[in-house]
Amino acid sequence: MRFMILFRANADSEAGVLLSEKLLTEMGVFTDELVSAGIMKVGEGLHPSSKAKRITFTNHHTTGDNHAIHDSDQGQREL
Amino acid sequence: MRFMILIKANANSEAGVMPSERLMTEMGQFNEELVNAGIMKAMDGLHPSTKAKRVRFAGGKTTVIDGPFAETKELLAGFWIWDCASMDEALSWVKRIPSPDDTTGDGIVEIRQIFEMDDFGEEFTPELRVQEDRLRAQLEGNA
Numbered sequence: 001m002r003f004m005i006l007f008r009a010n011a012d013s014e015a016g017v018l019l020s021e022k023l024l025t026e027m028g029v030f031t032d033e034l035v036s037a038g039i040m041k042v043g044e045g046l047h048p049s050s051k052a053k054r055i056t057f058t059n060h061h062t063t064g065d066n067h068a069i070h071d072s073d074q075g076q077r078e079l
Numbered sequence: 080m081r082f083m084i085l086i087k088a089n090a091n092s093e094a095g096v097m098p099s100e101r102l103m104t105e106m107g108q109f110n111e112e113l114v115n116a117g118i119m120k121a122m123d124g125l126h127p128s129t130k131a132k133r134v135r136f137a138g139g140k141t142t143v144i145d146g147p148f149a150e151t152k153e154l155l156a157g158f159w160i161w162d163c164a165s166m167d168e169a170l171s172w173v174k175r176i177p178s179p180d181d182t183t184g185d186g187i188v189e190i191r192q193i194f195e196m197d198d199f200g201e202e203f204t205p206e207l208r209v210q211e212d213r214l215r216a217q218l219e220g221n222a
Contacts, residue, residue, distance in 0.1 A: 045194040
């Protein structure tokens with residue numbers, strides 16, 4: 001069984017505050033353990049939602065035409 | 080630049096309704112295009128939040144909450160990871176997604192940029208970068 005572990009955003013991550021050397025070190029040790037245990041598949045971090053886009057699909061789309069799409073740069077609660 | 084394309088949950092995905100054969104076929108064709116264009120890195124779909132757990136870290140304590148979770152629009156149903164030249168390129172591909180949901184045609188997709196090592200500052204020391212490189216090489220070897 002594969003699982004996706006989702007880190008939710010907080011005020012710091014959304015403000016673009018980078019991780020301290022201490023936390024990066026602890027995360028490195030933890031990730032090392034996951035890799036050694038053979039359970040690690042992939043791990044990534046995401047830029048704040050200020051750099052993101054949200055696309056809303058609102059039309060029923062079956063044939064490839066009339067695709068109503070709304071782009072929004074407004075972030076709300078994000079991963 | 081790598082991007083994570085987040086397909087948000089909706090009532091159907093949370094109810095465990097599986098995509099129709101038609102949608103699976105369209106998605107298969109779309110994925111084939113992504114692979115042929117050389118931008119596809121990863122993709123997966125997630126089980127509904129009925130099977131999920133939420134773990135809250137607060138004040139040195141962890142609390143575990145069992146799914147399902149009420150706020151459907153904030154939940155994730157699946158994702159891609161793409162390697163694109165720019166956000167605009169990623170956006171142009173997202174606009175071509177066949178349909179996030181084949182009964183309503185409605186859906187929300189978000190594009191988030193993934194951190195690369197160079198995005199970190201001095202806190203990400205040379206030693207930590209070496210460790211990161213080693214771990215990623217190990218993971219690729221395991222794949």
